[in-house]
Amino acid sequence: MTTDITAAEVEHLAALARIDLTPEQVANMTTQLVDIQHLISEVQEVATPDVEPTSHPIAMSNVVRADVVEAPLDRDAALAGAPDSDGTRFRVPAILGEEQ
Structure with a gap:
């Protein structure tokens, strides 16, 4: 079990980051960081080595069509909609202001 984050540690980190915190902000930040620390501890208790890490909670797959070589589009058919x-x-239209 880790020890809780102290106000002195919050002040030290704020000084390293060059962030001016009022005493009220230090107290608030300390409380919030301790709460976060406890939540992380709870998650670590539940996590087991049997469960693989995932990037998404629901299994997802990308649906793509088969890559089949086909005849190219006829030039006249391609230009018909232009x-x-x-x-x-x-x-x-020219976009660079120069005709080529």
Whole structure:
């Protein structure tokens, strides 16, 4: 069992972090950190080596379609839905201010 965090330790950590805390803030922070410390102790009591750590409480899987090689889209079919084309490629507004 670990010892509870003290106000002196909170003041020391605040000084290291260059955070000015009032005595009321130190007392409040000490109480909160002790509470957190106790909650961590409770979780450690429940945790067993038989339980594998997980990134999510519910098993999740990514559903993807099979990667099947198919014939490419015909150029005319691809350009058919384009707002503007020159017959062989998409035509878009210049974004750099230079025509190429």
